[in-house]
Amino acid sequence: MTETVQVAPIKTPVRPGLSPTLNRIGLTALSILCGVLFWNILSRYSSPLFMPSPAATLEAAKELMEDGTLVRAVLASSARIASGWALGVVVGIPLGIIMGRFVPIRQFLDPYIEFFRFIPPIAFVTLAVIWLGPGESAKVALxxxxxxxxxxxxxxxxxxxxxxxRLRAAASLGAGPLQMLTTVILPSTVPFMVTGARIAMGNSFLTVVSAEIVSADSGLGALIWTARNFARTEWVFVGILALGMLGYVFDRLLRIAVGLLLRRYHPTT
Structure with a gap:
């Protein structure tokens, strides 16, 4: 009779470590800290007019917060960006689907798309003010x-x-044009839509600053321009930092919404 020898499994020691989330948070905090330290070193060897220190910028931010200027500027710019961007997405997605799906429509509209997309929005600021007035409509339109x-x-x-x-397979299974659109084309196009929306949001921040500098008395662009008139470089830094943080928040909210609503389409966020 042969005896069966049981070999005990080798246990691999588990090395203690931080979770991926904590690692990411730690690296992000370290990166920000290094940036602030580098900024502080530069400010020590520069004029305050050229490079205000982090402490001076923080004091300026408190000053603008206390009188409500910064809050009003952030809210004004946020409303303009959200409105114009949302309208662009609502119009751009159906237009892109129609142009991508129907060749004659794409060939008909392509000259206009290719012409206007190379003209920067800042070139239309004066016309937007003449046509729509100096109010919110001009900035949202841009x-x-x-x-x-x-x-x-x-x-x-x-x-x-x-x-x-995939289109032939759907057609062979009896799918009509509408079913093909909803079950094949739209799901496959979602990642491209999300990428376009994220890129467009970044460009919206560039546009809103340009529009507010030229024609606005509120918003972060107007705040930066006012700071220039009063030679308050620390206000300029506050406006720039506010734009960066606002953009980060907007993009993060968009990524969260996409992850919750469109997760099954595997969009890249």
């Missing part, structure tokens, strides 16, 4: 102009990237 071409082009690329074999 952000819409920035957004719609980017979203449209990315959506067209997504529609054209759909695997033709």
């Amino acid at each position: 952000i819409f102009y920035t957004t719609v071409f980017i979203v449209t082009l990315n959506t067209i690329a997504g529609v054209q990237a759909v695997n033709p074999l």
Whole structure:
């Protein structure tokens, strides 16, 4: 009779370590700290007019917070960006799907898309004020102009990237044009739509600053321009930092929304 020898499994020692989330937070905090330290070193060897220190910038931010200037500027810019960007996405996605799906429509509209997308929004600031007035409509229209071409082009690329074999398979199973659109084309195009929306949001911040500098008495662009008139460089830094943080928040909220609502389409966020 043969005896069965049981070998005890070798236990691999578990090395204690931080979770990926804590690692990411730690590296982010370290990166920010290094940036602030480098900024502080530069400010020590520069004029306050050229490079205000982090402490001076923080004091300026407190000053602008106390009188409500910074809060009003952030809210004004946020409302303009959100409105113009949302309108651009709402128009750009259907337009991109139609142009990507129907060749004659794409060929008809392509000259206008290719012409206007190379003209920067700042070139239309004067016309926007003449046509729509100096109020909010002009600024929202400029952000819409920035957004719609980017979203449209990315959506067209997504529609054209759909695997033709999938379309033939859906057709062979009896899917009509509407079913093919909702079950094959739209799911495959979602990652392109999300990418276009994120890129357009970044460009919207550039546009809103330009529009507010030229024609606005509120907003972060107007705050930066006012700081220039009063030679308050620390206010300029406050406006720049506020724009960066606001952009980070907007992009993070968009990524969270995409992750919750469109997770099954595997968008890249």
